[in-house]
Amino acid sequence: MSDTSQQAALRTVFFVSDGTGITAETFGHSVLTQFDVRVRQIRLPFIDSIEKAEEALRTINATCIADGQRAIVFSTLVKDELSDILRRSQGMYMDLIRTFIAPLEQEFGLKAMHTIGRSHTSTDSAEYKNRIEAINFSLAHDDGQSSKNLEEADVILVGVSRSGKTPTTLFLAMQYGIKAANYPLTPDDFERGKLPSSLLPYRDKMFGLSIAPERLSEIRNERLPGSKYAALANCRYEVNEAETMMKREGIRWMSSTTKSIEEIAATILQEIRSNGR
Amino acid sequence: MSDTSQQAALRTVFFVSDGTGITAETFGHSVLTQFDVRVRQIRLPFIDSIEKAEEALRTINATCIADGQRAIVFSTLVKDELSDILRRSQGMYMDLIRTFIAPLEQEFGLKAMHTIGRSHTSTDSAEYKNRIEAINFSLAHDDGQSSKNLEEADVILVGVSRSGKTPTTLFLAMQYGIKAANYPLTPDDFERGKLPSSLLPYRDKMFGLSIAPERLSEIRNERLPGSKYAALANCRYEVNEAETMMKREGIRWMSSTTKSIEEIAATILQEIRSNGR
Known part of the structure; x- marks a missing residue:
């Protein structure tokens, strides 16, 4: 098309x-x-x-x-x-x-009801209420802004800034009613060589997103053109450190480079469900 | 089901x-x-x-x-x-x-291509990039937090706190690639008797959400139980003031009380499209 x-x-x-x-x-x-x-x-x-x-x-x-x-x-x-x-x-x-x-x-062996408006959008359903609650949760826990109620999260996405965490968490909430928090992995974390301490109790809920440094540099340059933040060398450093950290900590992760948020979300859903959660 | x-x-x-x-x-x-x-x-x-x-x-x-x-x-x-x-x-x-x-x-008179992955989720498409850009725009313009670049907005949702603006803007962005800002109408606005001044140049982009005071009180009580903010009398006051203001300012609006975010979004889309925008 x-x-x-x-x-x-x-x-x-x-x-x-x-x-x-x-x-x-x-x-x-x-x-x-x-x-x-x-x-x-x-x-x-x-x-x-x-x-x-x-x-x-x-x-x-x-x-x-x-x-x-x-x-x-x-x-x-x-x-x-x-x-x-x-x-x-x-x-x-x-x-x-x-x-x-x-x-x-x-x-x-049943007749269809032929009634209008019985779709998944019914506002009375528990499923709908879950979805709205999940959206609010994802917004409140966007970009590491809150560590409150992380025990309620179904998944906690981690990755470098602009690796696709925020739109993915919103899609997980909106489409599937999944409560998804997201936390950036930053140069501070890499220097300390440790995950953000507020996340440590929830290691088994963590899922990482990585991204090709070249693509990351493009995306960051749209936001802050010519900055150190967006420079390819810096993107290479951050991505390498983040991947090393995720491997060391045993965090499952995937690359978002050529994946849509729908594809990333469906993959994460499959991972966390097959994990028995 | x-x-x-x-x-x-x-x-x-x-x-x-x-x-x-x-x-x-x-x-x-x-x-x-x-x-x-x-x-x-x-x-x-x-x-x-x-x-x-x-x-x-x-x-x-x-x-x-x-x-x-x-x-x-x-x-x-x-x-x-x-x-x-x-x-x-x-x-x-x-x-x-x-x-x-x-x-x-x-x-x-054409054979189907039978190729996998040509769906709307292709990350290379202009449509996909628009959707991601719209999500970022909606997040940056959530709850009146920025008046920058409002000229880029396709629609600016207004309404009292918890009338459904935020999930609706996110859905508009994610499903349709619509850049939607949202602004709360607050008791301060009602006392001044004026729309927030940063919105005045964009009156024709504004669309209002209202809600039954009883439902609003329920929703707010989940968030801040027993507060004045959630009290039915206060919800009645705010909803009444907001509807009066929207009528006076000629802002189109709808009630979100029994509507899902999908239904609200589809209605808004129809309104702004039939308006030639």
Whole structure:
């Protein structure tokens, strides 16, 4: 999927949902990345009434006419009365729910409930409350700013400044409800040759992030151009010291250099879960 | 979908992916919430080799035997050679990719690339860099801590303390790459009867969050039990003042009381996009 290539005609892709549309969009992206097509994306969230479905239908049809070709419609509409309306559009209708609901009804021997808004975003669920609590925990324990309640942490990320700790902890909290603290490993720690003392009781919760010094220098130069902090020699020193320390202390670690925060988070989750925690 | 109900037999659900598994999981959750079944969820991410696929196959088959019933397998495996292995499992194989790839190949007149790891998590993409930049922006502009570079903000959330601003800005950044600042509206602002002066040049970027005083009091009591800050009378006062101020200043706003951060974020996105920004 590419927004810039010049070869192919532009396709409009709609993500239609009775909720936020995040499921339709996440899934649609995954499928579309398998094709070298230029796409224009339009979200149509909160389509939860006949009137809104009919308005969405008009939007999609008008787009098909204007584009001179069929739009692709990824839909997670749950109610048949709404999806039946969109199914009549001139677009290509990809019904994510119905495609998988029917075989599951047979498998479970149960009818699907076809109720809107029972998704993972329900604010009453324990899972949702855990996620919000985890976000607050991760923010309160960002960049070593608090050592309070570290016994509650599911994981404590360590690594040199700008190795990717903060966005990873926020993603772990938001996606998985994981309480993740993060602590920088600094030149002070390297000179002392010891982990920050407040972390010592929690060694088995620690997980390290490292990064190629060249990449680290790039990232730091965006923040503080020309500084000693960003200089390649200094980045090499810090990364080397941090990796030596993590090896010596028996801390599991991975490189964040070419990994997205989603990939880093999924890897950490797998590690801490397979560790029985 | 329920993890606690006692009636039905427990079903094991696998989310299998050559990447993080987030797409399979997000989608699987959406589908499963339509059924009143108890599920146990197992993620099998990073299945990107024949060996790993065969190991996953053994895990799934062993689970089916132990459970005495078929597991459900949501898969986003892209490569046929890997999904062909999992397809042979004793579980019910829900092939998210192939189900939709074939009709799209016909529609586009293109073969799918069947390459792993071309998802939205690619760290080289401009979109990914935007998301990371947006997360850093949101953190630097959390809770009114900086008025620098506000001209870069896509949206500035305002509202009383604990109305949901911070998790919403982080979600906007992480999911959509939206640069969102957030500013508290405080009793000082209400006494002065004015918006914080640093915000005045950016009135058209402002979006308000309000909340039912009863819910606000609950949330604040979890943080500072028995405080004046958390008292219902004070919450009523602050919410009333904030809503009066937002109305007077012409700031669009919504209630966060029963909305998840996903729903709040999707609503805000729709508002700021329909505003031409």
